[in-house]
Amino acid sequence: MALNRKLAFIDLSxxxxxxxxxxxxxxxxxxxxxxxxxxxxxxxxEPGVDPLGPENVCCISAGILVGTPASASARTxxxxxxxxxxxxxxxxxxxxxxxxxxxxxxxxxxxxxxxxKPVCLWIHNGEIEIRDAAHLWGLDTFETQEAIRDExxxxxxxxxxxxxxxxxxxxxxxxVTGHKNAAGRxxxxxxxxxxxLKAIAARGTMGIDLAQxxxxxxxxxxVCNQIASTKFGQIMQRWGTMFIYGVTNSTGLVRVNxxxxxxxPDSEKIECENMDEHSTGTAGCFGCQLHCRHRYVIKDGxxxxxxxxxxxxxxxxxxxxxxGCRDFPTILYGNHLVNKLGLDTLETGSLISxxxxxxxxxxxxxxxxxxxxxxxGNTDAVIExxxxxxxxxGFGDVLADGPxxxxxxxxxxxxxxxxxxxxxxxxxxxxxxxxxxxxxxxTATRGSDHLxxxxxxxxxxxxxxxxxxxxxxxxxxxxxxxxxxxxxxxKAWMVFWQEMLYMAVDCLGVCKFHTIFLSPNMPAFDEFSKxxxxxxxxxxxxxxxxxxxxxxxxxxxxxxxxxxxxxxxDWLVDRYFDEPTPRxxxxxxxxxxxxxxxxxxxxxxxxxxxxxxxxxxxxxxxxRLDLAAAVGSN
Amino acid sequence: xxxxxxxxxxxxTGCRQCELVCSIHHTGTANPARSRISTIKWESEGFYLPxxxxxxxxxxxxxxxxxxxxxxxxxxxxxxxxHDRCIGCKMCVMACPFGAMxxxxxxxxxxxxxxxxxxxxxxxxxxxxxxxxxxxxxxHLAKQRASGSRFAALVGAHR
Amino acid sequence: xxxxxxxxxxQVRCLNCFERFRPEKKAERATCxxxxxxxxxxxxxxxxxxxxxxxxxxxxxxx
Numbered sequence: 029m030a031l032n033r034k035l036a037f038i039d040l041s042x043x044x045x046x047x048x049x050x051x052x053x054x055x056x057x058x059x060x061x062x063x064x065x066x067x068x069x070x071x072x073x074e075p076g077v078d079p080l081g082p083e084n085v086c087c088i089s090a091g092i093l094v095g096t097p098a099s100a101s102a103r104t105x106x107x108x109x110x111x112x113x114x115x116x117x118x119x120x121x122x123x124x125x126x127x128x129x130x131x132x133x134x135x136x137x138x139x140x141x142x143x144x145k146p147v148c149l150w151i152h153n154g155e156i157e158i159r160d161a162a163h164l165w166g167l168d169t170f171e172t173q174e175a176i177r178d179e180x181x182x183x184x185x186x187x188x189x190x191x192x193x194x195x196x197x198x199x200x201x202x203x204v205t206g207h208k209n210a211a212g213r214x215x216x217x218x219x220x221x222x223x224x225l226k227a228i229a230a231r232g233t234m235g236i237d238l239a240q241x242x243x244x245x246x247x248x249x250x251v252c253n254q255i256a257s258t259k260f261g262q263i264m265q266r267w268g269t270m271f272i273y274g275v276t277n278s279t280g281l282v283r284v285n286x287x288x289x290x291x292x293p294d295s296e297k298i299e300c301e302n303m304d305e306h307s308t309g310t311a312g313c314f315g316c317q318l319h320c321r322h323r324y325v326i327k328d329g330x331x332x333x334x335x336x337x338x339x340x341x342x343x344x345x346x347x348x349x350x351x352g353c354r355d356f357p358t359i360l361y362g363n364h365l366v367n368k369l370g371l372d373t374l375e376t377g378s379l380i381s382x383x384x385x386x387x388x389x390x391x392x393x394x395x396x397x398x399x400x401x402x403x404x405g406n407t408d409a410v411i412e413x414x415x416x417x418x419x420x421x422g423f424g425d426v427l428a429d430g431p432x433x434x435x436x437x438x439x440x441x442x443x444x445x446x447x448x449x450x451x452x453x454x455x456x457x458x459x460x461x462x463x464x465x466x467x468x469x470x471t472a473t474r475g476s477d478h479l480x481x482x483x484x485x486x487x488x489x490x491x492x493x494x495x496x497x498x499x500x501x502x503x504x505x506x507x508x509x510x511x512x513x514x515x516x517x518x519k520a521w522m523v524f525w526q527e528m529l530y531m532a533v534d535c536l537g538v539c540k541f542h543t544i545f546l547s548p549n550m551p552a553f554d555e556f557s558k559x560x561x562x563x564x565x566x567x568x569x570x571x572x573x574x575x576x577x578x579x580x581x582x583x584x585x586x587x588x589x590x591x592x593x594x595x596x597x598d599w600l601v602d603r604y605f606d607e608p609t610p611r612x613x614x615x616x617x618x619x620x621x622x623x624x625x626x627x628x629x630x631x632x633x634x635x636x637x638x639x640x641x642x643x644x645x646x647x648x649x650x651x652r653l654d655l656a657a658a659v660g661s662n
Numbered sequence: 663x664x665x666x667x668x669x670x671x672x673x674x675t676g677c678r679q680c681e682l683v684c685s686i687h688h689t690g691t692a693n694p695a696r697s698r699i700s701t702i703k704w705e706s707e708g709f710y711l712p713x714x715x716x717x718x719x720x721x722x723x724x725x726x727x728x729x730x731x732x733x734x735x736x737x738x739x740x741x742x743x744x745h746d747r748c749i750g751c752k753m754c755v756m757a758c759p760f761g762a763m764x765x766x767x768x769x770x771x772x773x774x775x776x777x778x779x780x781x782x783x784x785x786x787x788x789x790x791x792x793x794x795x796x797x798x799x800x801x802h803l804a805k806q807r808a809s810g811s812r813f814a815a816l817v818g819a820h821r
Numbered sequence: 822x823x824x825x826x827x828x829x830x831x832q833v834r835c836l837n838c839f840e841r842f843r844p845e846k847k848a849e850r851a852t853c854x855x856x857x858x859x860x861x862x863x864x865x866x867x868x869x870x871x872x873x874x875x876x877x878x879x880x881x882x883x884x
Contacts, residue, residue, distance in 0.1 A: 096692045097682060124678070131693065170706065206705060235693030235768075241686050248683070249787065256789055259829070259869075265789075266865035278836045278874050293877040301863045301873060308708055310790075312677035317789030319675035323708030335708060489839045613837050613881075 031055055031092075031564050032237070033135035035068075036156055038149065040223050041082060041141030045156050050135065055566065057654070059573075060092030060135055062118065062534035063580035065107040068138050070583050070658065075590045079111035079215075080197055080222040082142035088188075088228065089136045091537015095127035095236055095314070097248035098559045099255060099551075100539035102126055102314035104188065104205070110214040111222075112199045112375070112430045113451040113475045115588045115597075119202070119216050120479075120534055121188075122313035123209030125230065128186035132232025143224040148176065151230045161226040165195060168368040169204035176229045187229040191370020193418040194221035199430040200375035200452075204367055208321065208337040209313065212372040214452065214474050215430070239565030247562055251542075251551060252317050260547035261318055265310065268320040269341035270300035272546070275487070276457060277349070280612015283456045284349045285388075285404050286381040287447050287603050290458040291611040298348045302356040311337060318541060324360060331361040339363035339373075345456030346377020351384060352404025362410060369418035378453035379427040379434065380413045382446050391441045398422040449476035450597050459600075460609050461616035462486065464519035467629055471523070471598045473584040479540060480530050483522040485548050486513045498544060499525050502553045502570035514615055516625045520633040531577035532556055579653040582637075582645050586659060595643040598630060664739030666798040667775075667782055669712050674792035676703050676710035680784035684775075687783040689768070696766055698775040699784050699793075712792060714784070715762035715775035717741050723754035723763050723774075739798065740777055748772065833862065833872050844870050 037046040050064070058064040065087040077083035086108040093101045104126040110117030129135070133154040148161035164172050172189035187205065194201035194217030201217030202210045211217075220226075238244050255261050263271045273295075276282045280291040306327045312319030326334045339347075339359055347353060347362030366373045380402075386392045387402040394400070400423065402409050416424025426437050432451040435443045447454045452475030459466035468481035485498075495509045499522055508518035526544075529552060533543050536556060544552050553570035560566040560573070568576075588597075604621045611617060634641065638649030650656045678701050681694035689696050699714040717734075721741045724732040731747035732754060734740070743754075754763045754772060766773045775782075777795075785795045796804075832841045835853040844851035844862050851870075852859045858881070863873040 095682075097686060127694075131695065174706070233693065233695035235685065235689065235691030235696060237691050238686065241690040245683060245686050245783070252787070252789065262869065263865055263871060271871070274872060274874055275836060278872065293875075293880065295874050295877075299863075299873055309672065310675050311708065311710075312675040312790075314677065315679045315682055316677050317679065319677060319790060335706065337708070 031566075033090075033130055034133055034154075035136040035138070036134055037138045037140070038156065038158070039141045040139060040143040040147065040158070040225065043158055045158070047156070055092070055564075056568075057576065058580055059532075059535035059560075059566075059576050061089050061094075061103070061537045062091075062105045062107065062120070062531060063576055064136060064535070065089050065105055065118075066116075066580050066583045066587065067658070068136065069107050070587055072138060072140070073109060077109060079109040079114065079117070080218060082140075082223070084109050084219055084222070086139040086216070086219050086223065087136065088139065090126035090130045090134075091535060092135070093559055093563055094537035095130040096238060096563045097244050097315070098536065098538050098563060099248065099251050099542050100313055100316035100318070101537055102316065103534070103537040103539060104129070104211065105534060105537070106203055106211045106216040108216060108219045109591070110216075110452075110474070111197070111218045112215040113432070115450060115591050115593055116474050116584055117214035117216055117219065118474045118584070119211035119213045121203070121205060121209045121211040122316075122539060123186075123206040124314050125186045125188050125205040125209075125228075126537060127314045128230040128232055130232070130236060131234055132230045133234050134230075137228075139223065139225065142222065146224045146226050148226050149228040150180065151228065151232075153232055153234055164189075164226045166192065168192065169370050170207060170368060172227050173205070176227060180229065180231075182231055185229050185231045187227050189227040189370070190217040190220050190225075191368060191418065193370040193428075194218055195226075196418065196420045196428070197221050198371060198417060198420065198428040199433060200372040201370050202366075202372045204370055206337070207335075208363070208367045210367060210372070212374060213477065215372070217370050238563055240562045244559075244562040247558060251555060255542055255550060256317050258547050258549045260549075264318045264320040264541060267300040267303055268310075268322060268338075270303065270339065270344050272341045273344055274299060280609060280616040281458050281461065281487075282345060282349055283381075283447065283454075283458050285352050286350065286378075286385040286445065287458075287607070288385065289611060290460065290609040290616065292349050294354055295349075297354045298344065298356055298359060300344070306356070306360060313539065316539060316542075320541065326357050326360050329357045331357055331364075334361060334364055336360055336364035336367070338367070342455060343373045343377070346373050346381075347410060350377050350381040350456045351410050352381075353407050353410060354405075355407050358407040358410065362414060365411065365414050369414065371414065371418055374455060375430065375453050376414060376417060377456070378447065379417070379431070380410060382431075382442075382453075383413070383423065383427060385445050386438070386442050389441075389445075391439055391445075392423075396423055396426075444602060447601060447603065449600060450593070452476045458609065460604055460607075460621055461612070461619040462513050463516045463621065463626065463629060464513065464522050466600060466604065466621055466626070467519060467633060468523045468526070470600050471630070471633060473581070473588060481523050481527045482545070483519070483526045484546050485544065486519070486522060488548070489513070490548060494548060498548055498552070502574050514619070516622075516629050520629050520636055523633065524636045527581055528574050528577040529553070531581050532573050535576060535580065536560075575653070579655060582649065582653055582655060583658065585637075585639070585643075586645055586655070589644060595630075595641075598643060600626075664737070664798050665777075665780075665795050666717060666739070666801055667714060667777070667785060668794045668796045668801050669714075670792050670794070671711050673790045674701065674710040674712055675790045676701055677790070679787050679789070680712060680793060683783045683787045687778060688773075689766075696768070696773075698762075698764070698773060700761075712784075713760055713762070715741060715758075716760055717775075717777070722757040722759060726753040726757040728753065738777065738780065741774065742776065743772060743774065745771055831868060831870065833860070833870050835860070836872060850876060
């Protein structure tokens with residue numbers, strides 16, 4: 029039976045493990061992955077708890093299509109209350125852990141309580157054990173995974189692990205599988221660290237039944253052809269997400285020196301083409317034909333000989349222009365170090381760049397940094413700060429508390445310079461010229477986020493008929509849609525549509541790059557519906573898939589409202605409105621966001637979602653999405 | 663002339679799509695554990711190697727089989743197991759130096775790559791080009807050409 | 822397997838004016854015929870050009 033994977037409740041305080049079926053009705057309402065996780069989290073977590081305390085609940089899952097022939101069906105989702113923002117913590121990662129979890133018989137884990145001493149979960153063919161992990165505590169993320177394989181004498185075991193950052197409860201510590209697949213955002217590594225859960229290992233040989241195996245295979249071939257034939261697909265196969273930098277920096281859409289510029293002309297040394305020098309080949313996640321990450325050995329300089337995987341566009345920015353650096357090996361090493369230590373590359377880079385601006389302006393001095401010359405462009409300081417943050421040493425201990433925590437420990441002048449939403453730092457993209465992207469990060473349910481709501485194709489100036497074709501299905505839309513990414517009109521709908529798309533993708537457990545994210549010629553709701561029919565045998569129209577996404581998305585919204593979020597949090601820091609972009613092409617230069625227009629766009633956004641003017645989910649929407657009971661029970 | 667699966671190790675990206683589609687083609691379920699091909703990975707070195715039955719010209723599995731159930735098929739050059747003769751003693755599993763002969767506990771029989779009767783599914787799905795299905799007698803030529811190109815580039819003979 | 826859509830082969834799209842144009846074969850620089858911005862070109866594949874970035878010396882700066 030295609031949908032026979034189990035759900036396990038694991039109580040680390042008592043050691044009790046309860047395994048149960050996942051009712052079909054839940055699958056029809058939430059599918060799986062992120063959608064089912066928010067249902068479980070909303071149900072089992074009390075509001076108002078300490079995210080680093082035993083009452084926090086952590087949901088870890090494999091999407092409903094993981095391990096099956098839906099392209100790049102590799103993704104793990106992790107969800108809990110975030111120690112970084114105090115709101116929804118939610119993060120996703122690729123690699124090979126999720127398929128193994130499914131082959132071991134499980135789709136969802138709900139982890140509660142707190143182990144007395146470091147433990148590791150061992151999941152194999154229908155069974156779950158809690159094992160002692162004291163000997164793993166202190167190891168980096170790679171060492172932990174290798175040690176588990178050695179101890180259990182099976183090189184095919186896949187594991188996820190926290191690094192020392194998670195052990196030290198750095199508020200944006202991540203969870204890593206493999207060398208670089210990371211559930212980076214919102215500090216899920218700190219949640220596991222607070223539970224003394226060092227790692228989860230899985231090994232499984234239990235096959236997943238497919239409703240129509242032959243047809244599923246043929247359809248996979250068809251979809252793979254589509255994906256690999258796009259120009260985007262081909263560039264990804266060659267240089268990965270770093271190609272984006274060529275587009276954004278050339279235009280004037282990157283944050284430089286924290287927020288002080290939106291473009292820099294000495295980009296040659298950190299453009300993606302530099303990857304060729306250090307690359308030893310590319311690698312892909314489970315079932316993926318885009319193999320968009322590199323394997324590399326740093327060729328020369330201080331860190332020569334280091335093996336790593338990646339880096340992504342985010343790391344290119346974090347260890348590049350955001351911190352004033354123009355050295356490719358620093359990008360490669362910074363990327364490697366955060367993966368090893370278990371830190372969110374984005375948050376770490378962004379906070380260090382904030383620290384550098386504070387240092388530049390004299391708001392902090394060498395006294396605060398323990399003598400470290402925290403200047404933009406000081407590559408040694410960048411690497412040193414990564415280490416300090418992971419180990420909570422020196423100034424690193426301040427930044428380790430994330431934007432909100434750090435602001436409490438720094439002079440008042442520091443706060444307005446921090447570039448964040450809801451206490452989570454922003455990607456190194458500059459959204460001042462792009463209202464749609466700005467709206468997306470302001471309203472995303474996990475705080476500042478570029479992967480849950482970004483209409484990235486807005487940057488491509490696509491012709492209106494194509495935009496109508498994409499954004500007019502499966503739910504009809506008659507409002508404005510413009511090719512111009514400087515407009516405010518019609519952007520609220522684009523953001524809404526993308527939110528639903530990405531939520532669906534996260535329920536399925538496939539990769540966002542195989543959907544309408546960076547290319548308009550990719551799978552979307554029609555394809556999802558077909559996959560669901562051929563693979564788990566669920567009859568769901570594209571609109572049905574949208575409905576699942578909308579339901580789950582509203583639960584995420586309700587989660588945040590329950591934890592105290594308000595309309596005030598769906599906003600961007602003043603810098604976006606007050607400091608004009610200094611450089612770039614005409615379309616991006618001298619731009620700020622307009623407060624009135626942004627407010628009107630946000631009003632429209634709320635209305636489209638079926639929320640009131642304060643951003644609260646209306647009773648009518650609860651009814652329509654069959655959520656009244658879920659909310660009522662709390 | 664018979665064809666063979668040619669493995670280009672350097673092209674392999676470790677995605678294991680081959681394992682997934684092989685298992686689906688042969689068993690109808692998604693289960694890399696039942697795949698006839700495995701992509702062995704050394705994560706810390708970034709070295710990935712697909713391993714599959716090499717359809718040996720003098721198969722060790724055939725040599726040790728006590729019932730002569732294993733032999734070469736003339737037209738395709740495949741090494742084939744006759745399951746009517748096979749007694750499941752698993753000597754072939756022990757003998758194969760590549761680990762290409764496996765035991766499928768669901769089907770209670772030994773299993774190996776059968777080249778999907780002439781259209782290997784793994785080859786069909788390998789995007790990275792690490793697996794190709796080529797005429798055996800000219801399988802080495804592509805590599806000779808590639809190595810020749812490197813030499814030619816060195817002496818400036820071609821661009 | 823690595824063929825770009827036939828009609829767009831060899832073309833790049835200017836990041837300033839969004840017009841498509843075809844750089845000279847294997848050229849490492851190309852100027853957009855529409856708006857005059859000069860670009861550095863790289864080649865993910867031998868016949869597939871990609872805009873690498875502007876020629877910064879000729880980048881338009883505000884007066």
